[in-house]
Amino acid sequence: MSTKHRYDAIVVGAGHNGMVCAYYLARARRRVLVVDAADAVGGAARPVGFGDLTVPFAAHLDYGFSRRVADDMELARHGLAWASNDIAGTAFGENGARLEWSLARDDTPSPLPARDAGRWPAFRQRMARFASVIEDIAGRVPPCLRGDGADARAWLAIAWRLRRLGAEDMREFLRIGAINIFDVLEETFDDRLLKGALATEAVLGHGLAPRSPNSVLTFLMRMASGGAAALPRGGMTALGEALRSACAARGVEFRLGTAVKRIVIENDRAAGVELDDGEIVSSSDVVSSADARTTGLDLIGAAHLDTGLVRRLCNVRGNGCTARVDLLLDDVGGLERDLLVRRLLYAGDMDTLERAFNDSKYGNVSSEPLVELVFPTVIDPAQKTGRHHLATALVQYVPRTADDAGERALDAARGVIGRMLPGLFERVVDTRTVTPADVENATGIHGGHWHHAEIALDQFFMLRPVPSLARYAMPVAGTWLCGAAMHPGGGISGLPGRNAAAQVIASGGRP
Amino acid sequence: MNDALSLRQVLETPFHARTSALCRTNHWGNWAGYTTVQVYEDVQIEYFAARNAASLFDLSPMTKYDIEGPGAEAFLNRLLTRDVRKLRAGRVAYVAWCDDDGMLMDDGTLFRFDADRFRLCSQERHLPWLLDSAIGFDVDIADVTESVAGLSLQGPTSCEVLRQAGCRDIGALRPFALDRFEIDGVTLVISRTGFTGDLGYELWLPPGDALATWDALMDAGPLHGITPMGSLALDMTRIEAGFLQANVDFLAGGRPTRTGRLRSPLELGLAWLVDFDKGHFNGRRALLAERDNRASRYRLVGLDVDGNKPATDAFLYDRRGREAGVVTSAMWSPTCKKSIAIASLNAGVDVDLDGVWADIYVSRELRWRRIKAPCREVPRPFFNPARRRATPAGHR
Numbered sequence: 047m048s049t050k051h052r053y054d055a056i057v058v059g060a061g062h063n064g065m066v067c068a069y070y071l072a073r074a075r076r077r078v079l080v081v082d083a084a085d086a087v088g089g090a091a092r093p094v095g096f097g098d099l100t101v102p103f104a105a106h107l108d109y110g111f112s113r114r115v116a117d118d119m120e121l122a123r124h125g126l127a128w129a130s131n132d133i134a135g136t137a138f139g140e141n142g143a144r145l146e147w148s149l150a151r152d153d154t155p156s157p158l159p160a161r162d163a164g165r166w167p168a169f170r171q172r173m174a175r176f177a178s179v180i181e182d183i184a185g186r187v188p189p190c191l192r193g194d195g196a197d198a199r200a201w202l203a204i205a206w207r208l209r210r211l212g213a214e215d216m217r218e219f220l221r222i223g224a225i226n227i228f229d230v231l232e233e234t235f236d237d238r239l240l241k242g243a244l245a246t247e248a249v250l251g252h253g254l255a256p257r258s259p260n261s262v263l264t265f266l267m268r269m270a271s272g273g274a275a276a277l278p279r280g281g282m283t284a285l286g287e288a289l290r291s292a293c294a295a296r297g298v299e300f301r302l303g304t305a306v307k308r309i310v311i312e313n314d315r316a317a318g319v320e321l322d323d324g325e326i327v328s329s330s331d332v333v334s335s336a337d338a339r340t341t342g343l344d345l346i347g348a349a350h351l352d353t354g355l356v357r358r359l360c361n362v363r364g365n366g367c368t369a370r371v372d373l374l375l376d377d378v379g380g381l382e383r384d385l386l387v388r389r390l391l392y393a394g395d396m397d398t399l400e401r402a403f404n405d406s407k408y409g410n411v412s413s414e415p416l417v418e419l420v421f422p423t424v425i426d427p428a429q430k431t432g433r434h435h436l437a438t439a440l441v442q443y444v445p446r447t448a449d450d451a452g453e454r455a456l457d458a459a460r461g462v463i464g465r466m467l468p469g470l471f472e473r474v475v476d477t478r479t480v481t482p483a484d485v486e487n488a489t490g491i492h493g494g495h496w497h498h499a500e501i502a503l504d505q506f507f508m509l510r511p512v513p514s515l516a517r518y519a520m521p522v523a524g525t526w527l528c529g530a531a532m533h534p535g536g537g538i539s540g541l542p543g544r545n546a547a548a549q550v551i552a553s554g555g556r557p
Numbered sequence: 558m559n560d561a562l563s564l565r566q567v568l569e570t571p572f573h574a575r576t577s578a579l580c581r582t583n584h585w586g587n588w589a590g591y592t593t594v595q596v597y598e599d600v601q602i603e604y605f606a607a608r609n610a611a612s613l614f615d616l617s618p619m620t621k622y623d624i625e626g627p628g629a630e631a632f633l634n635r636l637l638t639r640d641v642r643k644l645r646a647g648r649v650a651y652v653a654w655c656d657d658d659g660m661l662m663d664d665g666t667l668f669r670f671d672a673d674r675f676r677l678c679s680q681e682r683h684l685p686w687l688l689d690s691a692i693g694f695d696v697d698i699a700d701v702t703e704s705v706a707g708l709s710l711q712g713p714t715s716c717e718v719l720r721q722a723g724c725r726d727i728g729a730l731r732p733f734a735l736d737r738f739e740i741d742g743v744t745l746v747i748s749r750t751g752f753t754g755d756l757g758y759e760l761w762l763p764p765g766d767a768l769a770t771w772d773a774l775m776d777a778g779p780l781h782g783i784t785p786m787g788s789l790a791l792d793m794t795r796i797e798a799g800f801l802q803a804n805v806d807f808l809a810g811g812r813p814t815r816t817g818r819l820r821s822p823l824e825l826g827l828a829w830l831v832d833f834d835k836g837h838f839n840g841r842r843a844l845l846a847e848r849d850n851r852a853s854r855y856r857l858v859g860l861d862v863d864g865n866k867p868a869t870d871a872f873l874y875d876r877r878g879r880e881a882g883v884v885t886s887a888m889w890s891p892t893c894k895k896s897i898a899i900a901s902l903n904a905g906v907d908v909d910l911d912g913v914w915a916d917i918y919v920s921r922e923l924r925w926r927r928i929k930a931p932c933r934e935v936p937r938p939f940f941n942p943a944r945r946r947a948t949p950a951g952h953r
C-alpha cells in the first residue's frame with residue numbers, strides 16, 4: 047500500500063454494504079474512509095424522524111443479514127440484539143380468510159386442506175435443498191468464465207453442489223428454474239391463500255409477478271437467506287448503528303453529510319474522490335455502494351468508460367416498484383392484539399398479485415396492492431420512544447414514474463389495510479410515504495429499486511449487474527462496486543459488501 | 558410517391574443525371590444503399606486518368622455525420638483512437654475507432670470546421686454507436702449523408718482543373734486542409750484529401766448544386782484530361798495508396814456474427830493512429846493489454862509479389878509449407894510495375910526470414926496453373942509521389 051494517498055480506500059455510501067465492505071478492508075489493515083451524503087449511516091435503513099419516533103427510511107425488516115458477517119464483525123458486542131428473530135406471518139385473503147405460516151420453520155402453514163398439508167413438508171424440504179445451492183452461490187465472488195485455477199475450482203465446487211442434489215432433484219431444479227413460481231405452486235397446492243402467500247415471498251421487492259420468469263429464482267433467494275423476517279431491537283436503524291460501531295472500532299473514519307461528486311481518476315487509476323464542496327480526498331482505491339450505472343456515469347464518467355459498457359449500464363433493469371407507507375398511531379387498543387406481533391401480508395391469491403403487477407406495467411399504482419404490514423413498536427416496545435405507536439407497510443407495485451405515487455400508494459394501502467385490520471385508520475394521526483422516486487432522490491440509487499438492479503437470471507451471479515462487472519471491479523483500476531446492484535443483490539444481507547472487500551484485498555491495493 | 562419509386566431499394570445520388578448519362582458500360586454497384594458507377598467506359602482509362610490527369614468520382618454515398626456542440630471534442634477524443642485535441646480548425650485527419658475490446662469498428666476522415674464543429678466520414682453507417690457514445694457528452698450528432706453531396710477530383714492536374722473552374726487560391730491549400738471556395742456562384746467546401754494517394758481534392762456541396770458543379774468541373778477540365786471514374790478504378794488507386802477497405806481488408810465492427818473475426822488497429826498496421834497518451838478512449842485498455850502482452854494475432858503488411866499475376870485472395874505459406882497468412886487486396890500495379898498486395902500475416906511470421914510465398918491460381922483459357930510466388934515485405938504506400946505533399950500544389 048502506498049503512502050502517497052491519505053487513505054487506502056474510500057467507500058462511497060454508508061449503507062450496510064458500504065460499512066460491511068469498509069469493515070473488512072480495515073480488518074485487512076487498510077486506512078478507510080466512508081463518505082455518505084446523508085447525515086446518518088444505514089443507507090436505505092438510516093434513521094429519519096417521524097412524529098415522536100425514529101424510523102428507518104425504507105427497509106423495515108431484516109430478511110436475513112448474513113450470520114457470517116454478523117459474527118466476523120462481532121455485531122452482538124456492538125449492541126445488536128433481536129426483538130424477534132422470526133416474526134411469524136399471517137396472510138389475508140378474500141372474505142376474511144387467513145393463513146399462518148413462516149418460511150423459516152418446518153411447521154405446516156395453517157389452516158390448510160389435508161392434501162396441501164400433506165404436501166407441505168416435501169415441498170419445503172426440496173425448496174430448502176435447492177436454496178442451499180443458491181446460498182452457496184450467493185456467498186461467492188462470481189468466478190471468471192475464462193479464469194485460472196481458482197476460478198476453475200469455484201466452478202467445480204458449484205457443479206459439485208448441483209451434482210450432490212442427486213439426479214431427481216437436479217432434474218427438478220433445472221425444470222422449475224425455467225418456469226415461474228405461479229406454475230410451481232399451481233401444480234403443487236390447491237389452497238389459494240397459501241399460493242398467494244408463498245408467491246408474495248417470491249415477488250416482494252422485485253418487479254415481478256407470480257407468472258414472471260425468474261420468480262422461482264427470487265423465491266429460492268428468499269429461502270437461501272433463511273426465509274425469516276426478523277426485527278433488531280431498536281429497529282433496523284440499530285443494525286446500522288452496530289455496523290458503524292464495529293467499523294469505528296477497526297479505525298474506519300466516517301464523513302457524513304457530504305456527497306461524493308466524482309471519483310478522481312489519474313492515468314486511468316483511481317486517485318481519490320472530489321466531495322460536493324470541491325475538496326479532494328486522495329485514496330488508492332474507491333469503492334462505491336451506489337448502483338453500477340450511477341457509479342459509472344455520474345461518479346466515474348462516461349469519458350473514462352467504453353461505449354459498449356455505458357450502453358449496457360444504461361440498460362440494466364432496475365426500476366423500483368416497492369413503496370413504504372408509515373402510519374403514526376395514537377393507540378393500538380381495540381385492534382386484534384395477536385395480529386400486531388405478526389407480519390401481516392395482504393396477498394389475496396396469485397391472481398390478485400398478477401393484477402396488481404399489471405397496473406404497474408402501464409405506469410399505474412396498483413389499486414389492490416400487495417402489502418406487508420408490521421407494528422415495530424408493539425413487537426419491540428424499545429422502539430416506542432414517545433406517545434405514539436407505529437405501523438410500517440411495504441406497498442407494491444408503485445412504479446417510479448407514476449404521478450402522485452405517494453398519495454396513490456397511501457390510498458391503495460388504506461383500502462387493503464382497512465380490510466385486514468378494520469378501524470386501524472381511525473387511529474392514524476400522521477402518515478409518511480416513500481416512493482421509488484423518493485428512494486432515488488434520497489439515496490442516489492438510479493431507479494430506487496430494492497435491489498439497485500432487478501434480480502433475474504440475466505442479471506445474476508457472473509452476469510450481475512452486467513457481465514464484465516460481476517467481479518466488483520469497474521474498468522478503471524482501483525474503482526470498485528460494493529452495493530446491492532452487485533452479486534448476490536439487495537436486501538440487507540451484507541454479502542455484496544463482503545465479496546467486494548475480498549476482491550479489493552485480493553487485488554493487493556496499488557499494483 | 559409512386560409505387561415503383563417507394564419500392565425501390567437503392568437510391569440515386571445527386572449526380573445521377575450526369576453519371577448515368579456517361580456510364581456506357583451500365584455497370585453499377587450498390588454502395589451503402591446508393592447505386593453507383595463501377596465502370597463508365599474502361600477501367601484502365603479511368604485508372605490512368607487518376608494517375609496522369611484528373612479523375613472525377615461521385616463520393617456522395619460516403620456516410621457523413623455532423624458532430625457539434627461544446628462536448629464535441631471530448632466526445633470524439635473518447636470515440637477515436639487519435640488525439641483530436643491536436644487537430645486544428647480547418648484540418649482533416651485520417652481516424653479509426655474501436656469497440657470495447659479494442660477491435661476496429663471502422664476508419665474514416667474527420668473534418669474540423671472550428672472548435673465545436675466536426676464532420677466524420679466513413680464507409681459504413683455507425684449512427685447507433687455514435688449515439689451510444691454520446692451518452693454523457695454535450696454533443697449533437699446528425700447524419701448528413703443525404704444533405705451533403707461529394708465529389709472527389711484526383712490526379713496530377715486536379716489542382717489546375719479547380720483553378721480553371723474559378724478556385725484561384727486552391728494551390729495554397731495544404732494536404733489535409735479544408736477551406737471554402739466558390740465555383741460558378743456555388744459556395745462549397747474543398748479539402749485536400751482523397752483515397753488515391755495522389756494530389757487530389759474532395760468537394761462537399763449542397764445536393765441542389767450538384768449538377769451545376771459537375772458541369773463546371775467537366776467544362777473546365779477537358780484540356781487537363783478530366784475523366785469520370787468508377788469504383789473499380791478507384792479501388793486500384795487505393796491499393797497502390799495502401800489504404801484499407803472496410804469489409805475487404807478488415808470487417809467493420811457490428812457486422813460479423815462470429816467471434817474472433819474483428820481485428821484491432823495494431824493488427825491492421827494502424828498503430829500510428831493509436832495515441833495511448835491522450836487519456837481514455839474506447840478500447841484503450843484492451844489495446845494496451847494487447848500491446849504490452851504482445852497479444853496481437855495478426856500483422857498487416859504490404860507485399861511485393863514475384864511475377865505479374867495478382868495474388869488476389871491467395872493464401873500465404875512459409876518455406877516449410879505452413880500457413881502464414883492471407884492476401885486481402887492485390888493487383889498488378891501499372892504505375893509501380895509490380896504485383897502488389899496487402900496481406901494479413903499470422904503473428905510471428907517474418908516475410909523474409911520465413912520465406913513467405915503466395916499461392917496463386919491462374920487460368921489461361923481454363924487451363925489452371927499454380928504459381929508459388931515469393932514475396933517481399935515493402936512499405937506502404939506502394940505509390941507515393943512527391944506532388945501529393947507539395948504546396949503550392951499543381952502542375953504548371
Ligand SMILES: Cc1cc2nc3c(=O)[nH]c(=O)nc-3n(C[C@H](O)[C@H](O)[C@H](O)COP(=O)(O)OP(=O)(O)OC[C@H]3O[C@@H](n4cnc5c(N)ncnc54)[C@H](O)[C@@H]3O)c2cc1C
Nearest residue numbers: 059061062063083089090105106107306529530536537538
Ligand atoms: C421501499 C423499500 C423498502 C425496503 N425494505 C427492505 C426491508 O424491509 N428489508 C430489507 O432487507 N431490505 C429492504 N429494502 C432493500 C434494501 O433497503 C436495500 O437492498 C439496501 O439498502 C441496499 O443496501 P446498500 O448498502 O447496497 O445501498 P443503500 O442502502 O442504498 O445505501 C447507499 C448509500 O450510498 C449513499 N450514496 C450514494 N451515492 C452517493 C454519493 N455520490 N456520495 C455519497 N453517498 C452516496 C446513499 O446516501 C446511501 O446511504 C427495501 C428497499 C426499498 C426501496
